[in-house]
Amino acid sequence: MSIAATGRGVRIAVIDSGIHPQHSHIEASRLLPGISVRGDGTIDAVDDATLDRLGHGTAVTAAIQEKAPEASCIPIRVFHEGLKTTGHALITAIDWAIEQGVDIVNLSLGSTNPAHAPSFAAAIERAEEKGVIVVAPRAVGGPPCYPGALEGVLAVDLDWDCPRETYRPATDGSGCFFASGYPRPIPGVALRRNIHGISFATAQMSGFVACALERLDAPIAGDSRIEAVRAALCA
Template identity: 60%
Template sequence: MRDEDNGPLPGLTGKGARIAIIDSGVHVGHDHIRAERIADGVAIAGDGSIEGGGEASIDRLGHGTAVTAAIQEIAPDALCLPVRVFHASLKTTGLALIRAIEWAVDQRVDIINLSLGSTNAAHRDAFAQAAQRALQAGVAIVAAHDVDGAPCLPGAIPGVIGVGLDWDRPRATFGLSGDGEHFLASGYPRPIPGVPPRRNLYGISFATAQMSGFAARALEAMVDDATGPARVEALRAILLAALSR
Protein backbone atom coordinates (compact mmCIF):
# COMPACT_ATOMS: atom_id res chain seq x y z
CA MET A 1 0.00 0.00 0.00
CA ARG A 2 1.04 3.59 -0.55
CA ASP A 3 2.46 5.34 2.52
CA GLU A 4 -0.63 7.15 3.78
CA ASP A 5 1.57 9.73 5.54
CA ASN A 6 2.41 11.22 2.13
CA GLY A 7 0.21 13.29 -0.14
CA PRO A 8 -3.12 14.99 0.67
CA LEU A 9 -4.89 14.19 3.96
CA PRO A 10 -1.87 12.38 5.45
CA GLY A 11 -2.25 9.76 8.13
CA LEU A 12 -5.76 8.81 7.02
CA THR A 13 -6.77 5.46 5.53
CA GLY A 14 -10.49 5.82 4.82
CA LYS A 15 -11.42 4.01 8.03
CA GLY A 16 -15.20 3.87 8.48
CA ALA A 17 -16.00 4.73 4.85
CA ARG A 18 -18.26 2.48 2.78
CA ILE A 19 -17.65 2.71 -0.96
CA ALA A 20 -19.84 1.15 -3.64
CA ILE A 21 -17.74 0.45 -6.73
CA ILE A 22 -19.94 0.24 -9.82
CA ASP A 23 -17.85 -1.58 -12.39
CA SER A 24 -17.06 -5.16 -13.48
CA GLY A 25 -16.86 -6.56 -9.94
CA VAL A 26 -13.71 -7.59 -8.12
CA HIS A 27 -11.41 -10.60 -8.01
CA VAL A 28 -10.63 -10.87 -4.30
CA GLY A 29 -7.71 -13.23 -4.89
CA HIS A 30 -5.69 -10.60 -6.76
CA ASP A 31 -2.43 -9.55 -5.09
CA HIS A 32 -3.46 -5.87 -5.16
CA ILE A 33 -6.77 -6.48 -3.38
CA ARG A 34 -7.23 -6.38 0.39
CA ALA A 35 -9.87 -9.12 0.48
CA GLU A 36 -10.92 -8.56 4.09
CA ARG A 37 -12.11 -5.06 3.12
CA ILE A 38 -14.42 -6.35 0.36
CA ALA A 39 -18.08 -6.78 1.32
CA ASP A 40 -20.70 -8.90 -0.43
CA GLY A 41 -21.74 -7.35 -3.70
CA VAL A 42 -24.28 -7.80 -6.46
CA ALA A 43 -24.57 -8.03 -10.23
CA ILE A 44 -27.01 -5.83 -12.12
CA ALA A 45 -28.09 -6.84 -15.61
CA GLY A 46 -28.88 -4.49 -18.46
CA ASP A 47 -32.58 -4.71 -17.70
CA GLY A 48 -31.98 -3.56 -14.13
CA SER A 49 -32.51 -6.95 -12.48
CA ILE A 50 -30.28 -7.69 -9.48
CA GLU A 51 -28.48 -10.89 -8.54
CA GLY A 52 -26.72 -11.28 -5.21
CA GLY A 53 -24.71 -13.93 -3.42
CA GLY A 54 -22.32 -16.55 -4.68
CA GLU A 55 -20.23 -15.41 -7.63
CA ALA A 56 -22.48 -12.52 -8.64
CA SER A 57 -19.84 -9.81 -8.20
CA ILE A 58 -16.74 -11.73 -9.32
CA ASP A 59 -14.74 -9.79 -11.90
CA ARG A 60 -14.13 -11.56 -15.20
CA LEU A 61 -12.80 -8.55 -17.11
CA GLY A 62 -10.14 -7.13 -14.78
CA HIS A 63 -11.25 -3.50 -14.93
CA GLY A 64 -13.18 -3.47 -11.66
CA THR A 65 -10.33 -5.21 -9.86
CA ALA A 66 -7.86 -2.57 -11.05
CA VAL A 67 -10.24 0.23 -10.04
CA THR A 68 -10.75 -1.32 -6.60
CA ALA A 69 -6.99 -1.70 -6.16
CA ALA A 70 -6.50 1.99 -6.96
CA ILE A 71 -9.07 2.94 -4.32
CA GLN A 72 -7.61 0.59 -1.72
CA GLU A 73 -4.10 1.86 -2.32
CA ILE A 74 -5.17 5.31 -1.09
CA ALA A 75 -7.88 4.25 1.38
CA PRO A 76 -6.92 0.72 2.49
CA ASP A 77 -9.30 0.65 5.45
CA ALA A 78 -12.45 1.63 3.55
CA LEU A 79 -15.03 -1.11 3.05
CA CYS A 80 -15.68 -1.71 -0.66
CA LEU A 81 -18.97 -3.06 -2.05
CA PRO A 82 -18.61 -4.33 -5.64
CA VAL A 83 -21.55 -3.71 -7.97
CA ARG A 84 -21.04 -5.53 -11.25
CA VAL A 85 -22.68 -3.85 -14.24
CA PHE A 86 -20.06 -4.91 -16.82
CA HIS A 87 -20.38 -8.56 -17.77
CA ALA A 88 -19.08 -9.72 -21.15
CA SER A 89 -17.54 -6.33 -22.03
CA LEU A 90 -17.10 -2.81 -20.67
CA LYS A 91 -20.59 -1.85 -21.83
CA THR A 92 -23.87 -1.61 -19.98
CA THR A 93 -27.16 0.28 -20.08
CA GLY A 94 -28.24 3.56 -18.54
CA LEU A 95 -30.92 1.62 -16.69
CA ALA A 96 -28.32 -0.67 -15.09
CA LEU A 97 -26.20 2.29 -13.97
CA ILE A 98 -29.15 4.10 -12.43
CA ARG A 99 -30.33 0.94 -10.69
CA ALA A 100 -26.78 0.44 -9.38
CA ILE A 101 -26.77 3.96 -7.91
CA GLU A 102 -30.15 3.31 -6.29
CA TRP A 103 -28.97 0.00 -4.84
CA ALA A 104 -25.87 1.64 -3.41
CA VAL A 105 -27.92 4.42 -1.78
CA ASP A 106 -30.19 1.77 -0.27
CA GLN A 107 -27.11 0.11 1.28
CA ARG A 108 -26.28 3.41 3.00
CA VAL A 109 -22.84 3.69 1.52
CA ASP A 110 -20.89 6.92 1.93
CA ILE A 111 -19.33 7.10 -1.52
CA ILE A 112 -20.30 5.71 -4.93
CA ASN A 113 -17.41 5.28 -7.37
CA LEU A 114 -18.38 5.47 -11.03
CA SER A 115 -15.22 5.08 -13.10
CA LEU A 116 -17.47 5.36 -16.13
CA GLY A 117 -20.53 7.18 -17.37
CA SER A 118 -22.65 8.03 -20.38
CA THR A 119 -22.22 10.80 -22.93
CA ASN A 120 -25.80 10.26 -24.13
CA ALA A 121 -27.68 13.46 -23.24
CA ALA A 122 -30.96 11.55 -23.43
CA HIS A 123 -30.05 9.97 -20.07
CA ARG A 124 -29.48 13.30 -18.31
CA ASP A 125 -32.85 13.59 -16.55
CA ALA A 126 -32.73 10.02 -15.24
CA PHE A 127 -29.16 10.45 -14.00
CA ALA A 128 -30.02 13.81 -12.45
CA GLN A 129 -32.85 12.20 -10.48
CA ALA A 130 -30.58 9.38 -9.27
CA ALA A 131 -27.85 11.87 -8.36
CA GLN A 132 -30.33 14.01 -6.46
CA ARG A 133 -31.55 11.00 -4.48
CA ALA A 134 -27.96 10.18 -3.53
CA LEU A 135 -27.28 13.80 -2.57
CA GLN A 136 -30.36 13.98 -0.35
CA ALA A 137 -29.17 10.80 1.38
CA GLY A 138 -25.74 12.35 1.99
CA VAL A 139 -24.03 9.94 -0.42
CA ALA A 140 -21.17 11.38 -2.49
CA ILE A 141 -21.03 10.20 -6.09
CA VAL A 142 -17.51 10.39 -7.50
CA ALA A 143 -17.66 10.02 -11.28
CA ALA A 144 -15.87 10.79 -14.53
CA HIS A 145 -16.57 14.42 -15.45
CA ASP A 146 -15.88 14.14 -19.17
CA VAL A 147 -14.48 11.88 -21.87
CA ASP A 148 -12.23 13.68 -24.37
CA GLY A 149 -14.03 16.92 -23.57
CA ALA A 150 -17.56 15.52 -23.89
CA PRO A 151 -19.60 15.90 -20.67
CA CYS A 152 -20.09 12.55 -18.96
CA LEU A 153 -23.17 11.58 -16.95
CA PRO A 154 -23.60 11.64 -14.04
CA GLY A 155 -20.15 13.18 -13.46
CA ALA A 156 -21.05 16.52 -15.05
CA ILE A 157 -24.26 16.90 -13.02
CA PRO A 158 -24.26 19.49 -10.19
CA GLY A 159 -23.84 17.88 -6.78
CA VAL A 160 -21.67 15.07 -8.14
CA ILE A 161 -17.92 15.10 -7.44
CA GLY A 162 -16.66 15.12 -11.02
CA VAL A 163 -13.14 14.02 -11.91
CA GLY A 164 -10.98 14.82 -14.92
CA LEU A 165 -7.61 13.60 -16.17
CA ASP A 166 -4.22 15.15 -15.48
CA TRP A 167 -1.59 12.90 -17.02
CA ASP A 168 1.30 14.89 -15.55
CA ARG A 169 0.04 14.75 -11.97
CA PRO A 170 1.75 12.37 -9.51
CA ARG A 171 -0.57 9.54 -8.46
CA ALA A 172 -0.25 10.48 -4.79
CA THR A 173 -1.96 13.86 -5.33
CA PHE A 174 -5.06 15.44 -6.81
CA GLY A 175 -5.87 18.92 -8.11
CA LEU A 176 -8.64 21.19 -9.32
CA SER A 177 -9.68 22.16 -12.83
CA GLY A 178 -9.05 25.73 -14.00
CA ASP A 179 -12.72 26.64 -13.67
CA GLY A 180 -12.93 25.03 -10.24
CA GLU A 181 -15.81 22.82 -11.36
CA HIS A 182 -14.18 19.41 -10.92
CA PHE A 183 -11.15 17.66 -9.50
CA LEU A 184 -8.17 16.31 -11.42
CA ALA A 185 -6.16 13.14 -10.81
CA SER A 186 -3.69 10.87 -12.57
CA GLY A 187 -5.03 8.37 -15.08
CA TYR A 188 -2.49 5.72 -14.17
CA PRO A 189 -3.48 2.82 -11.87
CA ARG A 190 -1.31 1.04 -9.37
CA PRO A 191 1.67 -0.26 -11.38
CA ILE A 192 2.26 -3.94 -12.00
CA PRO A 193 5.90 -4.93 -11.43
CA GLY A 194 7.64 -5.66 -14.71
CA VAL A 195 4.78 -4.31 -16.84
CA PRO A 196 5.37 -0.98 -18.66
CA PRO A 197 2.64 1.65 -17.96
CA ARG A 198 1.60 1.64 -21.62
CA ARG A 199 0.69 -2.04 -21.38
CA ASN A 200 -1.30 -1.63 -18.19
CA LEU A 201 -4.84 -0.26 -17.97
CA TYR A 202 -5.05 3.54 -17.78
CA GLY A 203 -7.46 6.43 -18.26
CA ILE A 204 -10.26 8.37 -16.58
CA SER A 205 -11.34 5.25 -14.70
CA PHE A 206 -8.28 5.44 -12.48
CA ALA A 207 -8.37 9.19 -11.98
CA THR A 208 -11.90 8.68 -10.67
CA ALA A 209 -10.91 5.74 -8.48
CA GLN A 210 -8.04 7.63 -6.90
CA MET A 211 -10.35 10.56 -6.18
CA SER A 212 -12.75 8.16 -4.45
CA GLY A 213 -9.85 7.06 -2.27
CA PHE A 214 -9.12 10.66 -1.32
CA ALA A 215 -12.83 11.23 -0.68
CA ALA A 216 -12.75 8.30 1.76
CA ARG A 217 -9.83 9.96 3.56
CA ALA A 218 -11.80 13.21 3.65
CA LEU A 219 -14.77 11.38 5.12
CA GLU A 220 -12.57 10.02 7.90
CA ALA A 221 -11.42 13.59 8.61
CA MET A 222 -14.96 14.92 9.05
CA VAL A 223 -15.73 15.97 12.61
CA ASP A 224 -19.33 17.16 12.26
CA ASP A 225 -22.49 15.12 11.90
CA ALA A 226 -23.89 16.83 8.81
CA THR A 227 -26.52 14.94 6.86
CA GLY A 228 -27.97 15.13 3.37
CA PRO A 229 -26.44 17.60 0.89
CA ALA A 230 -24.55 19.34 3.71
CA ARG A 231 -22.59 16.14 4.30
CA VAL A 232 -21.44 15.97 0.70
CA GLU A 233 -20.55 19.67 0.74
CA ALA A 234 -18.54 19.18 3.95
CA LEU A 235 -16.63 16.35 2.29
CA ARG A 236 -15.95 18.53 -0.77
CA ALA A 237 -14.77 21.35 1.48
CA ILE A 238 -12.24 19.06 3.17
CA LEU A 239 -10.91 18.01 -0.24
CA LEU A 240 -10.58 21.64 -1.33
CA ALA A 241 -8.87 22.59 1.93
CA ALA A 242 -6.37 19.77 1.43
CA LEU A 243 -5.26 21.41 -1.81
CA SER A 244 -4.22 24.60 -0.04
CA ARG A 245 -1.91 22.89 2.44
Protein backbone atom coordinates in the same frame (compact mmCIF):
# COMPACT_ATOMS: atom_id res chain seq x y z
CA MET B 1 -1.55 17.81 -1.43
CA SER B 2 -1.75 14.50 0.35
CA ILE B 3 -4.09 12.94 2.86
CA ALA B 4 -2.80 10.90 5.80
CA ALA B 5 -6.14 9.25 6.72
CA THR B 6 -7.01 5.71 5.62
CA GLY B 7 -10.75 5.84 4.98
CA ARG B 8 -11.58 3.96 8.18
CA GLY B 9 -15.34 3.53 8.61
CA VAL B 10 -16.18 4.68 5.08
CA ARG B 11 -18.25 2.46 2.77
CA ILE B 12 -17.66 2.71 -0.99
CA ALA B 13 -19.87 1.12 -3.64
CA VAL B 14 -17.80 0.24 -6.71
CA ILE B 15 -20.07 0.04 -9.75
CA ASP B 16 -18.01 -1.75 -12.37
CA SER B 17 -17.16 -5.27 -13.58
CA GLY B 18 -16.97 -6.76 -10.09
CA ILE B 19 -13.88 -7.57 -8.04
CA HIS B 20 -11.55 -10.57 -8.02
CA PRO B 21 -10.80 -10.99 -4.30
CA GLN B 22 -7.73 -13.20 -4.89
CA HIS B 23 -5.86 -10.55 -6.86
CA SER B 24 -2.60 -9.50 -5.20
CA HIS B 25 -3.63 -5.82 -5.23
CA ILE B 26 -6.91 -6.49 -3.43
CA GLU B 27 -7.36 -6.61 0.35
CA ALA B 28 -10.24 -9.10 0.46
CA SER B 29 -10.94 -8.51 4.16
CA ARG B 30 -12.15 -5.01 3.22
CA LEU B 31 -14.75 -6.28 0.72
CA LEU B 32 -18.43 -6.50 1.62
CA PRO B 33 -21.11 -8.57 -0.16
CA GLY B 34 -22.44 -6.99 -3.32
CA ILE B 35 -24.70 -7.71 -6.27
CA SER B 36 -24.78 -8.08 -10.03
CA VAL B 37 -27.13 -5.93 -12.13
CA ARG B 38 -28.10 -6.97 -15.65
CA GLY B 39 -28.96 -4.54 -18.42
CA ASP B 40 -32.67 -4.87 -17.72
CA GLY B 41 -32.18 -4.02 -14.06
CA THR B 42 -32.39 -7.61 -12.79
CA ILE B 43 -30.42 -8.01 -9.54
CA ASP B 44 -28.48 -11.16 -8.75
CA ALA B 45 -26.85 -11.79 -5.36
CA VAL B 46 -25.57 -15.37 -5.67
CA ASP B 47 -22.13 -16.17 -4.28
CA ASP B 48 -20.09 -15.45 -7.43
CA ALA B 49 -22.34 -12.70 -8.82
CA THR B 50 -19.67 -10.03 -8.32
CA LEU B 51 -16.63 -12.03 -9.45
CA ASP B 52 -14.68 -9.92 -11.94
CA ARG B 53 -13.94 -11.69 -15.22
CA LEU B 54 -12.82 -8.57 -17.13
CA GLY B 55 -10.23 -7.06 -14.77
CA HIS B 56 -11.42 -3.46 -14.91
CA GLY B 57 -13.33 -3.44 -11.62
CA THR B 58 -10.47 -5.18 -9.83
CA ALA B 59 -7.97 -2.56 -11.03
CA VAL B 60 -10.36 0.26 -10.08
CA THR B 61 -10.87 -1.21 -6.59
CA ALA B 62 -7.13 -1.67 -6.18
CA ALA B 63 -6.63 2.05 -6.89
CA ILE B 64 -9.29 2.94 -4.30
CA GLN B 65 -7.80 0.63 -1.69
CA GLU B 66 -4.33 2.01 -2.28
CA LYS B 67 -5.56 5.48 -1.31
CA ALA B 68 -8.05 4.41 1.39
CA PRO B 69 -6.83 1.02 2.64
CA GLU B 70 -9.23 0.85 5.58
CA ALA B 71 -12.40 1.74 3.68
CA SER B 72 -14.91 -1.02 2.92
CA CYS B 73 -15.72 -1.66 -0.75
CA ILE B 74 -19.00 -3.11 -2.01
CA PRO B 75 -18.86 -4.50 -5.57
CA ILE B 76 -21.81 -3.85 -7.86
CA ARG B 77 -21.23 -5.63 -11.14
CA VAL B 78 -22.81 -4.00 -14.21
CA PHE B 79 -20.23 -5.09 -16.81
CA HIS B 80 -20.53 -8.73 -17.85
CA GLU B 81 -19.37 -9.77 -21.33
CA GLY B 82 -17.63 -6.43 -21.98
CA LEU B 83 -17.27 -2.88 -20.68
CA LYS B 84 -20.76 -1.88 -21.75
CA THR B 85 -24.06 -1.65 -19.89
CA THR B 86 -27.34 0.29 -19.92
CA GLY B 87 -28.46 3.48 -18.24
CA HIS B 88 -31.18 1.47 -16.53
CA ALA B 89 -28.60 -0.86 -15.00
CA LEU B 90 -26.50 2.05 -13.74
CA ILE B 91 -29.45 3.80 -12.10
CA THR B 92 -30.55 0.51 -10.52
CA ALA B 93 -27.00 0.09 -9.20
CA ILE B 94 -26.87 3.64 -7.80
CA ASP B 95 -30.23 3.24 -6.08
CA TRP B 96 -29.24 -0.11 -4.57
CA ALA B 97 -26.03 1.46 -3.23
CA ILE B 98 -28.01 4.30 -1.68
CA GLU B 99 -30.31 1.77 0.02
CA GLN B 100 -27.26 0.07 1.56
CA GLY B 101 -26.24 3.30 3.27
CA VAL B 102 -22.91 3.70 1.49
CA ASP B 103 -20.93 6.92 1.84
CA ILE B 104 -19.45 7.00 -1.68
CA VAL B 105 -20.45 5.60 -5.06
CA ASN B 106 -17.48 5.17 -7.39
CA LEU B 107 -18.53 5.32 -11.04
CA SER B 108 -15.42 4.90 -13.16
CA LEU B 109 -17.73 5.03 -16.17
CA GLY B 110 -20.67 6.96 -17.57
CA SER B 111 -22.68 7.81 -20.66
CA THR B 112 -22.04 10.53 -23.23
CA ASN B 113 -25.68 10.29 -24.36
CA PRO B 114 -27.47 13.45 -23.11
CA ALA B 115 -30.79 11.61 -23.27
CA HIS B 116 -29.70 9.81 -20.08
CA ALA B 117 -29.08 13.04 -18.18
CA PRO B 118 -32.58 13.54 -16.66
CA SER B 119 -32.73 10.00 -15.22
CA PHE B 120 -29.21 10.32 -13.84
CA ALA B 121 -30.04 13.73 -12.36
CA ALA B 122 -32.96 12.21 -10.46
CA ALA B 123 -30.70 9.44 -9.13
CA ILE B 124 -28.10 12.00 -8.03
CA GLU B 125 -30.80 13.94 -6.16
CA ARG B 126 -31.75 10.75 -4.31
CA ALA B 127 -28.10 10.20 -3.44
CA GLU B 128 -27.67 13.79 -2.20
CA GLU B 129 -30.72 13.48 0.05
CA LYS B 130 -29.02 10.57 1.83
CA GLY B 131 -25.60 12.19 1.94
CA VAL B 132 -24.14 9.75 -0.60
CA ILE B 133 -21.28 11.23 -2.65
CA VAL B 134 -21.14 10.08 -6.27
CA VAL B 135 -17.65 10.32 -7.78
CA ALA B 136 -17.62 10.13 -11.58
CA PRO B 137 -15.78 11.39 -14.70
CA ARG B 138 -16.72 14.87 -15.91
CA ALA B 139 -15.92 13.99 -19.53
CA VAL B 140 -14.63 11.13 -21.64
CA GLY B 141 -12.45 12.13 -24.55
CA GLY B 142 -14.08 15.56 -24.82
CA PRO B 143 -17.90 15.16 -24.61
CA PRO B 144 -19.59 15.59 -21.22
CA CYS B 145 -20.10 12.31 -19.38
CA TYR B 146 -23.22 11.58 -17.36
CA PRO B 147 -23.76 11.58 -14.45
CA GLY B 148 -20.32 13.13 -13.87
CA ALA B 149 -21.18 16.35 -15.71
CA LEU B 150 -24.27 16.96 -13.54
CA GLU B 151 -24.69 19.14 -10.47
CA GLY B 152 -24.32 17.23 -7.22
CA VAL B 153 -21.56 14.90 -8.46
CA LEU B 154 -17.95 15.13 -7.37
CA ALA B 155 -16.58 15.27 -10.89
CA VAL B 156 -13.12 14.09 -11.90
CA ASP B 157 -10.88 14.91 -14.85
CA LEU B 158 -7.48 13.67 -16.00
CA ASP B 159 -4.12 15.21 -15.32
CA TRP B 160 -1.38 12.95 -16.66
CA ASP B 161 1.28 15.06 -14.96
CA CYS B 162 -0.32 14.76 -11.53
CA PRO B 163 1.60 12.32 -9.31
CA ARG B 164 -0.47 9.28 -8.36
CA GLU B 165 -0.18 10.15 -4.67
CA THR B 166 -1.93 13.51 -5.09
CA TYR B 167 -4.81 15.37 -6.73
CA ARG B 168 -5.61 18.99 -7.46
CA PRO B 169 -8.83 21.00 -7.46
CA ALA B 170 -9.91 22.84 -10.60
CA THR B 171 -9.42 26.61 -10.53
CA ASP B 172 -12.50 27.46 -12.64
CA GLY B 173 -15.03 27.20 -9.81
CA SER B 174 -16.51 23.99 -11.22
CA GLY B 175 -15.79 21.92 -8.10
CA CYS B 176 -14.04 19.34 -10.30
CA PHE B 177 -10.84 17.58 -9.23
CA PHE B 178 -7.92 16.36 -11.31
CA ALA B 179 -6.01 13.13 -10.64
CA SER B 180 -3.65 10.75 -12.39
CA GLY B 181 -5.10 8.26 -14.85
CA TYR B 182 -2.57 5.56 -14.03
CA PRO B 183 -3.62 2.55 -11.90
CA ARG B 184 -1.49 0.76 -9.36
CA PRO B 185 1.73 -0.26 -11.11
CA ILE B 186 2.42 -3.85 -12.07
CA PRO B 187 6.08 -4.82 -11.61
CA GLY B 188 7.83 -5.12 -14.95
CA VAL B 189 5.00 -3.45 -16.92
CA ALA B 190 5.44 0.11 -18.16
CA LEU B 191 2.68 2.50 -17.05
CA ARG B 192 1.50 3.14 -20.60
CA ARG B 193 1.27 -0.59 -21.32
CA ASN B 194 -0.99 -1.15 -18.32
CA ILE B 195 -4.69 -0.20 -18.53
CA HIS B 196 -5.04 3.50 -17.79
CA GLY B 197 -7.40 6.44 -18.19
CA ILE B 198 -10.17 8.41 -16.53
CA SER B 199 -11.41 5.27 -14.73
CA PHE B 200 -8.37 5.35 -12.48
CA ALA B 201 -8.36 9.09 -11.91
CA THR B 202 -11.94 8.62 -10.68
CA ALA B 203 -11.04 5.65 -8.48
CA GLN B 204 -8.11 7.42 -6.89
CA MET B 205 -10.29 10.43 -6.23
CA SER B 206 -12.83 8.18 -4.49
CA GLY B 207 -10.02 7.05 -2.21
CA PHE B 208 -9.10 10.66 -1.44
CA VAL B 209 -12.78 11.44 -0.77
CA ALA B 210 -12.97 8.52 1.68
CA CYS B 211 -10.00 9.89 3.58
CA ALA B 212 -11.53 13.38 3.60
CA LEU B 213 -14.77 11.96 5.03
CA GLU B 214 -12.84 10.22 7.79
CA ARG B 215 -11.18 13.49 8.72
CA LEU B 216 -14.34 15.59 9.00
CA ASP B 217 -14.63 16.96 12.54
CA ALA B 218 -18.33 16.05 12.82
CA PRO B 219 -20.71 13.83 10.85
CA ILE B 220 -22.54 15.74 8.10
CA ALA B 221 -25.67 14.37 6.44
CA GLY B 222 -27.77 15.32 3.44
CA ASP B 223 -26.85 17.41 0.44
CA SER B 224 -24.38 19.57 2.42
CA ARG B 225 -22.04 16.58 2.77
CA ILE B 226 -20.49 16.89 -0.68
CA GLU B 227 -19.71 20.57 -0.11
CA ALA B 228 -18.07 19.74 3.21
CA VAL B 229 -15.90 17.16 1.46
CA ARG B 230 -15.01 19.55 -1.35
CA ALA B 231 -13.92 22.10 1.23
CA ALA B 232 -11.86 19.48 3.09
CA LEU B 233 -10.17 18.38 -0.14
CA CYS B 234 -9.26 21.97 -0.95
CA ALA B 235 -7.97 22.81 2.53
